[in-house]
Amino acid sequence: MPSPTHPWYAERVPLGRSGVTVSRIGLGTAPLGGLFSAVGGRQADDTLEAAWAAGIRYFDTAPHYGAGLAERRLGAFLTGIGHPRSQCTVSTKVGRLLMPGDSTPGDEAFHGEPGLFRIHDYSADGVYRSLAESLERSGLDAFDVVLIHDPDDHWEEAVTGAYPALxxxxxxxxxxxxGAGMNQTAMLTRFVTETDLDCVLVAGRYSLLDRSAADELLPACAKREVGVLVGGVFNSGILANLAPDATYDYAPAPEAVRRHALALGERCAAYGVALAAAALRFPLRHPAVTGVVVGARSAQEITVNVAHATATIPEELWAALDALERDGR
Incomplete structure (x- = not known):
């Protein structure tokens, strides 16, 4: 068994062929940018400190998260005392530029920096500008990994502008x-097969509720030795909290999805396992998956996530969950 000072989730593993390593569990900073509700500066610092103390050494951020707020907070933390930059891996993203102008609390679901709005820009110049602004905003001297962010409606510009620039x-x-980070698999698969990416970050498409990444994306990544980071393991909330107002893909959960989640929860409960623990650990069972990225908005959520990561999950439960999937829910 791993020792308490070296838990399995803090193990550093190679990210594809890049030479970069990441901890098996990374921290997503969207909540620290005020996703869904505002997070105070002290709370954000405490969250980052708890993640560091737990051994997490991969941090993912983006200009989109709170209109720069998450990058600013993460950078201030990592340039502070006691958090050597050389001991961690940091990724950010390109594809959205921040422009001065009117914004309101909750803009694009974020309660972040006021007076800034986002525009999509996947051009080469947009990439250079975005990275320069991210470096200035964060105070970091470099990012280890840079991802093309949500180019769903911008394939041509992303593949002819952003990708060559990166x-x-x-x-x-x-x-x-x-790499590229998206909430879909089809375009990520195109990136993997048509360009020379080191990694992908696929959100919500390889979870207990949606295994679609296993159809084409994960095999393609395995074949080309592309690292796979899985985000959205709770599908934006429902697999962490089965409350009546639970969200799925950032919207109220449809009834069919809610029924499926309840069935998953019942199977987990029969084995004495929290649904959230199974959801967090599920992607790591696939050999193509390098690590998972889990968001948190408080030190308490870090503690809960660590408890889920270290929970004992019997193989019989995985078989029961697989059977539920095969039986069509």
Whole structure:
């Protein structure tokens, strides 16, 4: 068994062929940018400190998260005393530029920096500007991994503008690994098969509720030795909290999804396992998956996530959950 000072989830593993390593569980900073509700500065610092103390050494952020607030908070933490930058891996994203102008609390679901709004820009110039602004905002001297963020309606610009720009920066040594991060699998699979990515971050599409990434994306990544980071393991809430107002993919959960989640919860309860623990651990059972990225908005949530990560889950439960999937829910 791993020792308390070296838990399994803090193990550093290679991210594809890039030479970059990440902890098996990483911290997603969208909640620290005020996703769904505001988070105070002290609470954000306490969350980051709890993650560091727990051994988490991979941190994912983006300009989108709170209109720069998450990048600012993460950078301030990592440039502070006691958090050596050389001991962790940090990713950010490109594809959205922040512009001065009217914004309101809850803009794009974030309660972040006021007076800024987002525009999509997947051009090469947009990439260079975005990274320069992210470095200035965070105070960091470099990012290890840079991801093309949500180019769903912008494939041509992303593949002819953003990707070549990131490829050039990687060749120059300015960044160590490049990838794409999306809530869908089809375009990520295109990126994997048509470009030379080091990794993908797939959100919500390889979970107990949605295993669609296993159809084409994960096999393609395995074949090309592309690292796979899985986000959205709770599908934006429902697999962590089966409350009547639970959310799925950032919206109220449809009744069919809610019924499926309840059935999953019942199977887990029969084995004395929290549904959230099974949800967090599920993606890591696939050999193509490098790690999972889990968001948190408080030190208490870090504690809960660590407890889920270290819970004992019998193989019989995985078989029962797989059977539920095969039986069509």
């Amino acid at each position: 490829d050039r920066l990687r060749a120059e040594g300015a960044i160590r690994a490049i």
